[in-house]
Amino acid sequence: MDSFLYTATSGASRVLKAQQVHSNNLSNADTAGFRADMERLNSVPLQGAGFDGRTMVVTNSAATRYDSGDITKTGRPLDVAILGEGFFAVETPNGEEAYTRAGNIAVDVNGALSINGFALIGENGPMVLPEYQKVEVSERGVISITPPGGGAEVQVGAMKLVRPEPNELQKQSDSLLHTVNGGVLDADETVQIASEHVEGSNVSAIDELLNVMSLTRNFEMQVRMMKAAETLAQAGNKMMSAR
DSSP states (O other): OHHHHHHHHHHHHHHHHHHHHHHHHHHTTTSTTOOOEEEEEEEEEOOSSSOTTOEEEEEEEEEEOOOOOOEEEOOOTTBEEEESSOEEEEEOTTSOEEEEOOOBEEEOTTOBEEETTEEEEETTEEOBOOOOSEEEEOTTSEEEEEOTTOOSOEEEEEBOEEOOOGGGEEEOTTSOEEETTSOOOOOOTTOEEEETEEEOOOOOHHHHHHHHHHHHHHHHHHHHHHHHHHHHHHHHHHHHHHO
């Protein structure tokens, strides 16, 4: 009975963790540049006496999907979307370099550029724009401005764009992608971007909702199994006490 109960409990625990992954995906379906997470599981045979057919499940850290999301035209000069493979480089509050597909760039009163609160990294560190009348971003990530009052365009820097292999990155709690070895990636001049566009999440809200509903039914089944194990244990105890 204990093996039966532990197996059902293992399944229920796995379902709860899977629901967290899919619920987080669903809540970020409208987040620019968000990369969906996927649950990863390992089956572990249950050791001990008796029939060798029970298997428990172990949930590993979630993996990340890197397929592209839909690109939408916004008309805003500092909205940029990467075409194909690649990432923008940003700086975390502790000074580390991380990567994102979000391209909704903000500029503060001092001209500092950021994405979702993280400083945008250029060729020489975090990018800061001087005062400008107009700003444009080229397909290679070069930012040009027209000074106040007009005049010729001036190039003020280029974004750092990288193109790593998917197995080189892992998502961390800040929702940014970091290198697995903790290093810094080199810039890749082949990455192209589209200005006045922004890439959405690669989450399918319908698929995630269906997954959550399926997991809910699965959890209910695991709970029924645990109740059945309790009923069988009580019946066994009655039989033993009758002796």
